[in-house]
Amino acid sequence: MEGLLLEPTLYTVKGMAILDNDGHRILAKYYDPTIFPTSKEQRAFEKNLFNKTHRANAEIIMLDGLTCVYKSNVDLFFYVMGSSHENELILVSVLQCLYDSISLILRKNVEKRTVFENLEIVMLAMDEICDGGILLEADPASVVQRVALRTDDIPLGEQTVAQVLQSAKEQIKWTLLK
Amino acid sequence: AIKRDKKEEEDGGNPFQNLDKTSVLQDARTFNDTPVNPRKCTPILTKILFLLNQGEQLGTTEATETFFAMTKLFQSKNAVLRRMVYLGIKELSTLAEDVIIVTSSLTKDMTGREDLYRAAAIRALCSITDASMLHTIERYMKQAIVDKNASVASAALVSSLHMSKTAGDVVKRWVNEAQEAINSDSIMVQYHALGLLYHIRKTDRLAVTKLVAKLTRMSLKSPFAVCMLIRIACKQLEREGGDYADSALFDFVESCLRHKSETVIYEAAAAMVNLRNTTARQVSPAVSVLQLFCSSSKPALRFAAVRTLNKVAMTHPPVVTSCNLDLENLITDSNRSIATLAITTLLKTGAESAVDR
Numbered sequence: 001m002e003g004l005l006l007e008p009t010l011y012t013v014k015g016m017a018i019l020d021n022d023g024h025r026i027l028a029k030y031y032d033p034t035i036f037p038t039s040k041e042q043r044a045f046e047k048n049l050f051n052k053t054h055r056a057n058a059e060i061i062m063l064d065g066l067t068c069v070y071k072s073n074v075d076l077f078f079y080v081m082g083s084s085h086e087n088e089l090i091l092v093s094v095l096q097c098l099y100d101s102i103s104l105i106l107r108k109n110v111e112k113r114t115v116f117e118n119l120e121i122v123m124l125a126m127d128e129i130c131d132g133g134i135l136l137e138a139d140p141a142s143v144v145q146r147v148a149l150r151t152d153d154i155p156l157g158e159q160t161v162a163q164v165l166q167s168a169k170e171q172i173k174w175t176l177l178k
Numbered sequence: 179a180i181k182r183d184k185k186e187e188e189d190g191g192n193p194f195q196n197l198d199k200t201s202v203l204q205d206a207r208t209f210n211d212t213p214v215n216p217r218k219c220t221p222i223l224t225k226i227l228f229l230l231n232q233g234e235q236l237g238t239t240e241a242t243e244t245f246f247a248m249t250k251l252f253q254s255k256n257a258v259l260r261r262m263v264y265l266g267i268k269e270l271s272t273l274a275e276d277v278i279i280v281t282s283s284l285t286k287d288m289t290g291r292e293d294l295y296r297a298a299a300i301r302a303l304c305s306i307t308d309a310s311m312l313h314t315i316e317r318y319m320k321q322a323i324v325d326k327n328a329s330v331a332s333a334a335l336v337s338s339l340h341m342s343k344t345a346g347d348v349v350k351r352w353v354n355e356a357q358e359a360i361n362s363d364s365i366m367v368q369y370h371a372l373g374l375l376y377h378i379r380k381t382d383r384l385a386v387t388k389l390v391a392k393l394t395r396m397s398l399k400s401p402f403a404v405c406m407l408i409r410i411a412c413k414q415l416e417r418e419g420g421d422y423a424d425s426a427l428f429d430f431v432e433s434c435l436r437h438k439s440e441t442v443i444y445e446a447a448a449a450m451v452n453l454r455n456t457t458a459r460q461v462s463p464a465v466s467v468l469q470l471f472c473s474s475s476k477p478a479l480r481f482a483a484v485r486t487l488n489k490v491a492m493t494h495p496p497v498v499t500s501c502n503l504d505l506e507n508l509i510t511d512s513n514r515s516i517a518t519l520a521i522t523t524l525l526k527t528g529a530e531s532a533v534d535r
Contacts, residue, residue, distance in 0.1 A: 005416060005452050008380075008409035010339060010373035027298040029229055037231030059477040069478055075397075087405060087448065088482040089441040114195055120224040124261050127268075131301060131336050134373070135402065137329075137366055146294065146329055148259070 001176040012090055014066060016098060016126060020112050023050030026076070027119075027126060031133030035066070049079060060088060069086040069095045074111040078102075093138050094129065100140035101125045107145070121147055180264055193221070198428035203240060209247040216256035223248065223262045228325075229270050252283045257294060258322055262285075264302040276446055277306045281314075281407055295334035296322075304337035309345035323355040323371075328364035335359060335370035339377055353378050360393070365400035372403045376410055383417065390414060394430040401439035406435055408442070412449045423498060428453075428460075435467050440479065443467055448486045460493045465490055465497050472504040477513050484508055484519040491526035498527045 002003040014035055025046055047061055053070055054077065060069050062084060062114035069091045070079045080095040084089075099110075105121050106114045116121055124147040128137055137143050189460035197385065205222045206300050208215070226244060230236070248270070251263050267284075284306075287299035300322055307315060322334035335356065342349040356378065359371035372393070379385040390411055398404050411427045422428035434446035448466040450456060468490075471483035484505065492496045499507075505527075 005412050005449070006409045008373075008376055008406055008413055010336070010370065010406075026233065027228075029231075042233070054513075056514070059482045060513065060514075060515065062515050087441065087445050088478045088485075089444055090402065090405065092476075093441065094480045113192075116192055119194065120220060120229060120262055121256060122222070123227060124258075124266060127265055127298075132340050133335075134336050134339065134370070135366075136332060136336060138402070139366075142329075146297070148294075 006085055006087070010135070012082055012086055012106060012135060013080060013094055013130050014083060015079075015092070016122045017046060017049075017077075017078070017079040017081075017129060018115070018122075019046060019050055019077045021054070021075040021077070021078075022070050023047055023054065026112070027123065029126065029130070031130070031166055032036060035064075049132050050077065053077065053079075057123045059092075061152055067091060071095055071099050073099075075117065076112055090135070094135055097143065098126070099128065101143040183281055194225065197225055197229055199229055199236075202229060203244060206244055209250045212253070214251055214254040214256075214259075216254050216259045219251060219254070220259045220262060223259070223266055227262070227265060227269060235269075236273055238273065238275060241270050242275045243246070245270045245274035246279070249280055249283070249390065252280075253395060260295060261298055264298045267302045268305045271305045271440060278311060280306065281311070285315060288315075288322070293327050293330065296325075296327070296328035300330065300333040301337055303359065307341070309348065312341065312345045312348045316351075320352055320355050321471045323352060324358050327402065328367050331359055331362060331364070331367045332370050335374050339370075339374050342374075342377060345464060350373075350378050360398075363399075365402065368400040369402040369406065372398075372406050375494055376406070384484055386410065386414060388428065394426070401442050402439075403432065404437065404439070404442045404444040408445050408449050408451065412453060419455075421457075422453070422460060433464060435463055440471075444471065444479070444486075448482070451486050451490050455492075458497050461490060461494055462497050465501065469501045469504055472501065472508060477511075480508065480511065480529070481513065481516050481519070484516055484523060488523040488526070490520050491523045495527050496525065502527060 009063060014032045015030040018026040020026055032035055034046050045064060052061060065084050067084050067086055067088055068079055068081050077097050080091050083092045102122055103110050105118060107123060109122055123167045125143055128143045128146045202225045202365055208218055210369040213483055251259055282297045284303040287295040288303055290401050320332050325331045326429060326458050338349050338352060356371050359367055362368050379389060393407055408431055411431055415427050431446050431449055434442050437443050447467045450461055450464040467484040468487050471479050487498055487501055498520060505520045505524050508516055511517045
């Protein structure tokens with residue numbers, strides 16, 4: 001029974017992926033260089049993963065010695081991978097955070113088109129959820145807050161009068177503080 | 179909006195399809211324009227990062243040129259663009275040369291007043307800092323670990339752990355800060371602090387004993403931290419050997435079966451099952467919990483439960499017999515992994531009658 005106990009480590013996530021409904025990668029990150037070290041191996045894994053999961057809405061599967069939890073919506077598939085010994089519920093927390101954060105960012109229109117329209121924010125969100133295999137933040141509201149577009153990122157024409165006033169006030173405040 | 183529609187038509191509806199590496203890298207020359215135009219530069223940087231994510235390879239020269247062009251974007255105050263630059267720094271840090279050129283820009287952002295930048299800047303900075311450079315930012319790292327902003331503290335703790343691989347001796351000196359961060363109100367900071375602290379202390383058996391004794395008494399708020407503590411406690415139990423009859427550590431793990439978080443309850447049950455020297459009586463509370471999880475509506479929890487019961491069936495098959503009915507129900511589970519695990523578990527408990535049915 002040697003080695004069954006889980007290693008006390010923060011490195012719990014082996015990978016995260018968002019695939020489209022043809023199984024093509026939209027975004028994917030692998031955090032453990034010992035699994036799928038090359039892009040080719042990653043693609044092969046993703047293809048296999050997609051083939052095994054795109055019809056069965058089963059939430060969890062063992063594949064290539066990894067525990068993969070997943071969730072799909074319209075034309076997107078979200079995956080989180082961990083070691084086969086990892087606590088499955090922690091992996092589910094990561095998946096839920098990934099999905100809910102993106103859903104908040106896209107204002108509930110979780111589909112391929114909106115992901116591509118907001119790709120930079122989705123990239124930033126993934127980076128806020130997992131850092132090098134460590135779960136960095138599990139609360140979607142915090143993730144969204146950390147990647148939030150602030151008023152000065154909205155083009156002037158699309159801002160409300162109140163927002164323009166607010167940002168003007170801020171700017172005056174900062175000038176005074178300097 | 180009209181302009182975008184036109185562009186989308188040209189690109190077949192998706193501006194990220196059929197991107198050509200050479201032309202995207204050429205577009206990156208726009209980064210040198212002054213003043214920086216975020217509305218032009220952000221999509222270009224996004225395309226570069228997208229190509230890298232798709233597995234596109236950059237040569238050292240290409241990566242270095244792109245990296246240096248990207249550093250020009252530090253002149254912009256646009257938050258999204260700045261954050262994308264941090265991401266770009268991390269992605270290119272291992273491919274480009276002379277990446278330490280951005281050290282001062284990142285140190286400035288790390289110590290600045292914009293919280294949105296500070297945390298992300300720390301993570302980017304640590305990706306380009308090597309052991310020999312670490313002492314120049316050591317003071318800031320120690321401050322960041324105990325920062326009252328949770329994202330800053332977490333970023334510093336997680337980055338410290340990454341850097342302990344290459345600069346273990348320096349990171350070891352931050353043990354007091356990590357200890358202080360365990361008391362944080364943020365559940366993630368508490369989790370990350372425990373992870374770093376354990377990593378620093380793990381070779382010192384006495385220190386770990388003290389740490390576990392203290393933390394098991396103070397009831398950590400973070401379920402993730404409690405899971406981590408369960409794992410540490412079990413490592414200690416294995417190290418100490420012997421039976422668990424009067425062990426405070428074993429009692430702690432068992433007490434976690436009554437935690438309010440399912441994640442912790444399952445962690446404790448799985449830990450007890452995987453401990454080497456348990457008696458049948460000692461694992462039976464864990465088995466009762468797993469039995470309840472077998473009828474959960476969540477597939478991941480049913481999967482976790484049956485996978486763990488499968489292990490108990492190898493060490494203490496009679497204890498699992500009480501779950502046979504629940505396992506039989508799982509044979510027809512819509513998730514094939516669950517169904518397969520249920521069948522193999524039943525075979526081990528020797529319930530041939532069930533298999534016949």
